[in-house]
Amino acid sequence: MGELVDRVDEQDQVLGVVDRAEAIRQGWLHRIATIVCRDGDGRFLVHRRPDHASRFPGRYNWMLGGAADAGESYEEAAARELSEELGVSEAPRFVLKFLCAGAISPYWLALHEVVITTPVRPSVQEVAWHDWLTEMELGSLVRRQKFVPDAREAFDRYRNLLRVAGGREA
Template sequence: ATRFPGLHNWLVGGAVAAGESYAAGAARELAEELGVRARPVPLFTFFCDGAISPYWLALHEARTDGPLRPDPGEMAEIRWCTAAEIDALITAGRFVPDGAEAWERVRKGGHLPGA
């Protein structure tokens, strides 16, 4: 919430720890940020331009029936959006740059999570 105030993102995540796998890092971040225990499934990895610096970004998908318990220190608000709503937020410049880049790759590659 403090790094990109007022901008939206569709991604939940963070950096992997030394020696931690992408899947383990994704599961840990999902639990920390949304209070969800799930087994993330890898979608794809790419070299992201990054708003702060370039880095490898590994996208995963996780499904849960449990409630979401967002950490208020990590995000100001959560809400469900359609793909069209996300596209509109990106076009309006109201999206975190890294999330916008990942979304474009997902849409172009036919990897839309949940599909």
């Protein structure tokens, strides 16, 4: 058996533990934790996925992350993914959660934020290229480049949340 995840319902309540590949094949809801990384100047970390990645090879993303393991909270998964993908040990802050139709299969997406003030050491298995972009640069890139489709939806929801909260627009 591969990666074990919690199968959840439309209210994000656990139904049982399943293999993630099976959840994707069957279209069962499961949990994904993502992290938006910003630097001290407020810029966003953007990366391109490796060409050999099993999901969205060569596509750009403004979030890092992955599936929450069975029994793992979104926050625990976000911190683990941040460490695995960037070599950074921080506690990401929860921002929003939504039911995502998903380009591959449906899932609950929890978006977290973290400000990184130390050097990042991206995992070559997860990150082929990265750079820090301003909000304006990111907003333009999301629309023009080959972006992970679910990342575009998350960006729109994040930007709308900032607008409602009276924050900056991305």
